[in-house]
Amino acid sequence: MITALYASLLALLMMWLSVQVIKQRRTNRIAHADGGIEGLQIARSAQSNAVDYIPITIILLAMLEYNGANTLIIHGLGVLFVVGRIIHARAILAKDLKGRVTGMKLTFAVMFTLVLLNLVYLPFDKLW
Numbered sequence: 418m419i420t421a422l423y424a425s426l427l428a429l430l431m432m433w434l435s436v437q438v439i440k441q442r443r444t445n446r447i448a449h450a451d452g453g454i455e456g457l458q459i460a461r462s463a464q465s466n467a468v469d470y471i472p473i474t475i476i477l478l479a480m481l482e483y484n485g486a487n488t489l490i491i492h493g494l495g496v497l498f499v500v501g502r503i504i505h506a507r508a509i510l511a512k513d514l515k516g517r518v519t520g521m522k523l524t525f526a527v528m529f530t531l532v533l534l535n536l537v538y539l540p541f542d543k544l545w
Contacts, residue, residue: 419488420479423495427471427502434464434506463509467502470524474498477531484538498527 441457442448451457478498482491505520507513 418479418482419491419495420475420482423478423499424475426499427467427475430499430502430506431464431467431471434460434467437510438464459510459512463506466509467506470528471502474524474528474531477528477535481531481535481538484535484540486534486538490534494527494530497523501527 437460438457441454441460445452445454445457447454447457451461478491478495481494501520501523503520504516505524508516508520
């Protein structure tokens with residue numbers, strides 16, 4: 418299953434973002450929440466944003482693959498989504514608004530395309 422490749426790459430990104438939170442917690446000796454520490458707030462924001470968008474997009478990608486979409490479409494959307502998520506995560510951590518906007522544009526473009534394609538590839542004859 419092609420989606421497993423992208424799910425794995427995005428899981429690595431989520432792990433990397435978790436490590437950024439852990440580093441901030443250790444550096445600032447914060448056990449819970451963010452302690453009002455800006456660096457920890459930023460790291461948590463980057464991590465939580467990934468958690469918000471990655472799971473549903475992977476589900477949509479897997480469903481599109483399951484319903485028989487072309488392999489190149491799956492890979493193309495998977496690559497664009499990974500690139501968008503990396504750009505966005507790095508931009509949050511670097512306080513780069515332009516990168517955040519670019520990353521979210523890619524993220525939303527892929528998500529919207531997946532929604533549309535899932536409706537196109539949906540096996541309507543098997544719904545009832």
